[in-house]
Amino acid sequence: xxxxxxxxxxxxxxxxxxxxxxxxxxxxxxxxxxxxxxxxxxxxxxxxxxxxxxxxxxxxxxxxxxxxxxxxxxxxxxxxxxxxxxxxxxxxxxxxxxxxxxxxxxxxxxxxxxxxxxxxxxxxxxxxxxxxxxxxxxxxxxxxxxxxxxxxxxxxxxxxxxxxxxxxxxxxxxxxxxxxxxxxxxxxxxxxxxxxxxxxxxxxxxxxxxxxxxxxxxxxxxxxxxxxxxxxxxxxxxxxxxxxxxxxxxxxxxxxxxxxxxxxxxxxxxxxxxxxxxxxxxxxxxxxxxxxxxxxxxxxxxxxxxxxxxxxxxxxxxxxx
Amino acid sequence: xxxxxxxxxxxxxxxxxxxxxxxxxxxxxxxxxxxxxxxxxxxxxxxxxxxxxxxxxxxxxxxxxxxxxxxxxxxxxxxxxxxxxxxxxxxxxxxxxxxxxxxxxxxxxxxxxxxxxxxxxxxxxxxxxxxxxxxxxxxxxxxxxxxxxxxxxxxxxxxxxxxxxxxxxxxxxxxxxxxxxxxxxxxxxxxxxxxxxxxxxxxxxxxxxxxxxxxxxxxxxxxxxxxxxxxxxxxxxxxxxxxxxxxxxxxxxxxxxxxxxxxxxxxxxxxxxxxxxx
Numbered sequence: 083x084x085x086x087x088x089x090x091x092x093x094x095x096x097x098x099x100x101x102x103x104x105x106x107x108x109x110x111x112x113x114x115x116x117x118x119x120x121x122x123x124x125x126x127x128x129x130x131x132x133x134x135x136x137x138x139x140x141x142x143x144x145x146x147x148x149x150x151x152x153x154x155x156x157x158x159x160x161x162x163x164x165x166x167x168x169x170x171x172x173x174x175x176x177x178x179x180x181x182x183x184x185x186x187x188x189x190x191x192x193x194x195x196x197x198x199x200x201x202x203x204x205x206x207x208x209x210x211x212x213x214x215x216x217x218x219x220x221x222x223x224x225x226x227x228x229x230x231x232x233x234x235x236x237x238x239x240x241x242x243x244x245x246x247x248x249x250x251x252x253x254x255x256x257x258x259x260x261x262x263x264x265x266x267x268x269x270x271x272x273x274x275x276x277x278x279x280x281x282x283x284x285x286x287x288x289x290x291x292x293x294x295x296x297x298x299x300x301x302x303x304x305x306x307x308x309x310x311x312x313x314x315x316x317x318x319x320x321x322x323x324x325x326x327x328x329x330x331x332x333x334x335x336x337x338x339x340x341x342x343x344x345x346x347x348x349x350x351x352x353x354x355x356x357x358x359x360x361x362x363x364x365x366x367x368x369x370x371x372x373x374x375x376x377x378x379x380x381x382x383x384x385x386x387x388x389x390x391x392x393x394x395x396x397x398x399x400x401x402x403x
Numbered sequence: 404x405x406x407x408x409x410x411x412x413x414x415x416x417x418x419x420x421x422x423x424x425x426x427x428x429x430x431x432x433x434x435x436x437x438x439x440x441x442x443x444x445x446x447x448x449x450x451x452x453x454x455x456x457x458x459x460x461x462x463x464x465x466x467x468x469x470x471x472x473x474x475x476x477x478x479x480x481x482x483x484x485x486x487x488x489x490x491x492x493x494x495x496x497x498x499x500x501x502x503x504x505x506x507x508x509x510x511x512x513x514x515x516x517x518x519x520x521x522x523x524x525x526x527x528x529x530x531x532x533x534x535x536x537x538x539x540x541x542x543x544x545x546x547x548x549x550x551x552x553x554x555x556x557x558x559x560x561x562x563x564x565x566x567x568x569x570x571x572x573x574x575x576x577x578x579x580x581x582x583x584x585x586x587x588x589x590x591x592x593x594x595x596x597x598x599x600x601x602x603x604x605x606x607x608x609x610x611x612x613x614x615x616x617x618x619x620x621x622x623x624x625x626x627x628x629x630x631x632x633x634x635x636x637x638x639x640x641x642x643x644x645x646x647x648x649x650x651x652x653x654x655x656x657x658x659x660x661x662x663x664x665x666x667x668x669x670x671x672x673x674x675x676x677x678x679x680x681x
Contacts (some may be wrong), residue, residue: 100681134518134681137522138521138522139518139522139681140681141515141679141681144459153679159524160487160498163430163524164523165522167518167519167522169515169518169519169533171513171514171515172514172515172516173465173516173519174516174519175443175449175511175516176514177446177448177450178443178446178447178450179450182443182446186439186443187519187523189431189435189436189439189442190431190436190439190440190520190523190525190529191431191432191523191524192429192431192435193428194427194428194429197428201425202493204421205421206418206483207417207421208414208418208420208421208422209418210414217448217478230670234519235519236421236422238427238428239422239423239425240677259414262414263418263422264420265420266415266418267422269419270419270422270423272422274465293472344644388408
């Protein structure tokens with residue numbers, strides 16, 4: 083038994099290459115035990131590969147990792163007995179019913195038949211799947227399937243659970259339910275490592291966030307730290323007339339000496355403001371130049387903006403791998 | 404803040420009590436893990452019975468076609484030909500069904516459930532061993548269909564019930580050995596249908612260039628060399644003898660050794676690929 087360590091996951095220089103692509107490139111990751119940790123990045127950033135390595139599914143090409151204090155290379159079996167993975171694609175058997183899936187996993191994890199059935203029913207009830215318990219999984223909706231999938235991961239409550247894009251493709255209600263499950267798991271002391279391409283999801287759930295892009299970790303910290311690292315707040319201005327936007331952008335660029343982002347709303351533009359004074363000055367300059375301001379807001383940067391600032395491209399653009 | 408409905412609150416309470424850390428049960432033994440996977444294989448037959456249809460269909464159609472189309476020409480009467488053909492049809496049926504070991508495994512890989520099984524703290528061959536054990540029921544169903552059809556058509560096994568049952572038993576042993584070839588393919592190929600196509604590509608020459616349909620003594624020399632070396636020929640010979648009640652120890656031992664050899668080569672190969680799969 084290893085000593086109880088403070089970190090649920092610790093990696094040093096973890097690397098995985100597929101052909102010429104460095105899917106994961108020398109990642110140093112530290113996930114504090116008991117936290118919800120978010121790996122944030124666009125499609126193809128290497129999040130899934132990183133999680134698969136930590137869940138013992140894919141062997142790293144270089145670097146070291148300790149998971150729950152166990153060495154990834156030498157003690158994979160000990161790791162497997164304490165972690166669970168809910169993959170990006172349903173990792174349950176579609177030909178079986180919901181109950182059969184859970185009973186099967188209970189048996190595989192060492193429960194006797196009666197215990198396995200009891201646990202399956204408890205989970206079906208807890209995840210709102212009792213009515214569908216005896217239907218085969220291919221009749222389930224995306225949200226039901228996802229809940230069953232997470233239920234399958236906690237037939238025996240793990241110390242660390244990997245959730246690979248747990249809410250991708252879910253409707254808002256199902257997404258809320260998954261968030262509820264994640265929070266309940268964390269409250270019970272389970273470490274949650276989740277990947278997401280949704281910035282608000284990482285913002286809402288995760289205690290700490292690592293931003294991953296093209297296989298490398300480009301930033302790490304709490305949501306507040308990440309926002310602060312990008313600098314001051316963002317000034318967002320909406321004009322009454324869209325044809326004034328180009329002129330307004332020039333005014334802002336001149337007064338604040340930063341680049342201006344033209345938003346998809348044809349009347350809106352945003353920029354970094356050096357605090358309230360800078361913002362006030364910029365707004366005054368806009369009025370003086372004859373721009374009619376419909377409204378404005380000064381706020382902390384969103385994670386979208388963090389991502390843009392860190393990578394030079396927006397998070398929503400899908401990277402070709 | 405999002406509004407919390409009553410149902411969500413109930414959901415939350417049940418959720419929290421279900422999540423509370425429970426005692427970790429002792430690790431499942433190799434046997435109970437394998438049996439859990441066999442149970443899964445049985446459930447799949449129950450929920451998706453039509454999966455047997457296409458592979459059992461071929462031997463049934465061939466038995467009917469060959470008997471009534473060629474039987475008279477090949478053996479004088481259709482009845483005499485059926486006596487010769489049926490043990491071969493039985494072998495063909497079970498070999499075709501055995502492909503499902505690879506198709507099923509590949510389906511698990513492509514669907515993602517394979518990943519969950521690989522992250523479980525279980526005896527690693529359990530998934531495959533359990534699957535192959537569960538396949539036994541498929542083999543028994545396929546055998547019953549072909550033998551039943553034969554009996555209806557007038558097949559008379561001189562070896563009696565014992566002869567037929569021991570024939571089926573020997574066939575099951577061989578199918579278990581051959582199953583490892585399919586599991587190897589199942590882990591190597593990209594899609595379930597690719598496994599199926601590859602399986603057909605292997606099985607069709609092996610079953611046709613054998614003694615399933617005709618007595619090899621009329622074949623040209625070069626083909627006879629192949630047919631005599633073909634393991635399916637030896638298997639069919641042993642099956643015929645058992646069902647005719649004339650089996651020799653050498654015939655049976657040949658099949659047992661071949662089954663063991665297949666497992667000895669392909670079981671470690673399957674497990675090596677299983678462990679190293681990305």
